[in-house]
Amino acid sequence: MTSTDLRTLRPGEWDDWYGKLELAFGESEPPEARALWRELTEFERSVAVRDGEEIVGTAGTLSFRMSVPGGAIVPTGGLTMVSVAATHRRRGILTAMMRRQLDDVRAAGEPLAVLTASEPAIYGRFGYGVAARHVRARIDTARVRLEVPPGTDGVRLRNADPVAALEECEALYARRVPSRPGMLERRPGWERQGVLDPEGWREGASALRCVLAEADGGLRGYARYAVKPEWDAAGPKGTVVVHDLEALDPAAYAALWRFLFGIDLTSAVEAKSRPVDDPLLHMVSDVRRCGLLLRDLLHLRPVEVGAALAARRYAAPVDVVLEVEDSFCPWNTGRWRLTGDASGASCERTGDAAELALGPRELGEAYLGGTSLAALAGAGRVRELRPGALAGAATAFAWPVAPWLPHGF
Structure with a gap:
């Protein structure tokens, strides 16, 4: 970013901040909705980007707990209220807010980040994949x-x-x-x-x-x-x-x-x-x-690959070494051995030879069981490095109940 300032949202700024969000989306919320969203805003997890005295960027994170395959309820950061003023495009504002949000989620100990997208093409470059459809x-x-x-x-x-x-x-x-x-x-x-x-x-x-x-x-x-x-x-x-x-x-x-x-x-x-x-x-x-x-409905990215993959259960026994390349959250880059079944799982760093290669976006799409790793491999987005590894992992990541988000945020 140039000539802009990103900082935590202050309560006294909320009306201006939310008004800029409404301007970006071309709509005005009724008073009842504005009042509820103000109450639900987590100020310490929200940011405003200013150019001088003008707010030109908005983003917030919500502290959620989300169900994952197997029924565990996992702490999850929900990205919301994202906007960049039309006058300030291509200045790195969105990237800076995404960097701040994912660092915040990691610091909060939330292994997952989720969002609903006004335009689904925006967030793939930050590692989010479509994890649930409706x-x-x-x-x-x-x-x-x-x-x-x-x-x-x-x-x-x-x-x-x-x-x-x-x-x-x-x-x-x-x-x-x-x-x-x-x-x-x-x-x-x-x-x-x-x-x-x-x-x-x-x-x-x-x-x-x-x-x-x-x-x-x-x-x-x-x-x-x-x-x-x-x-x-x-x-x-x-x-x-x-x-x-x-x-x-x-x-x-x-x-x-x-x-x-x-x-x-x-x-x-x-x-x-x-x-x-x-x-x-x-x-x-x-x-x-x-x-x-x-x-598309829910977009998801693993913020901590090891903790995220260990939190869910698997439809069939799995023992596979994943090669993860994550340029936006580089702490995830490397090899991870995932072992698990319907009763539990672990995912730890390893020096063993990789068997599947993929990125955070692909892990996000497959994480809730709604997208097959085999389908992603067919699109060239997952690479099988050991023959047979793909079929076993795809079977394990699948889940008998489709993922779904019952309401937006």
Whole structure:
């Protein structure tokens, strides 16, 4: 950087700092959203870049704990609120903020860093890879039927105020976190993101609604949604907009979707983010009429390769020496012997001959089990140095449940 100053964000600077972020993204948040984001900002982990008195760069890190394959909840730094003023491009500001962020994550003892990208092409050069994807769906409920499992009819549904039901819904969500890689353990305050419902965000839909699924005297699932009414000459053709849905068992899960499919005066269900292996895709009668769109979601990079690979579990026994080249975090460069299985793992430096060669971006993509090392090798991004090493490692890194991030940050 030239003629600029990078320093920790001070509370009195927040409004100006966040305003510059809004300017970069070409939008203004409603007051409710700004108030929540200010509360969630970790000032000691956020930076402002100034050119004189003007803020020209913003970035923050959030202290997360994320589920990884095997169910461990791992400390993770979440990169957020990144912007560079259009007047200050190509001056090294983004690189300086990425350097500061990854050094901060390492100092905090967090072996992983994650982000969601406004433009996915930006962060690969800093070692981030796409670790989780999601599916968007717009389902023609006038033509698509659901096949529900036994027990669905025994689930009781009841309407609830989203805010009043928040505590019990959060308790259910917390039970779900270890079951799927990529889910975040929500710290106090983050639960309010799920019920934030400014009128300016609704795009013609109703206020947020909530339905609870109960069985055996307890909560088994919930869905938060809105209804967007629409009519034409033939009659009503409204849309049910699903914000989030979690359930503990197939019957509760199916009961919630059946309810959403059957809401009066609607003919479509729109879900903006679901896992790529969502069971819903195996319940519908016609997947072609579900309007599926696959998108990148969570980007991840290992900050401490040894600690990161030792924190997760592996679908099959693995014993492989990895040659890692990491120019942006050079402490990761070298050879690492990874040994592990479904019960535990270790990853230590070694002088043994390397068997696979790859970088942090490739490790990030494969880490949560959502991308195959074999696929990356097919793209020339992973090199097999010992015959047979790739197949064994790819099998071990895979995971039976696809990774997914249930909300942005």
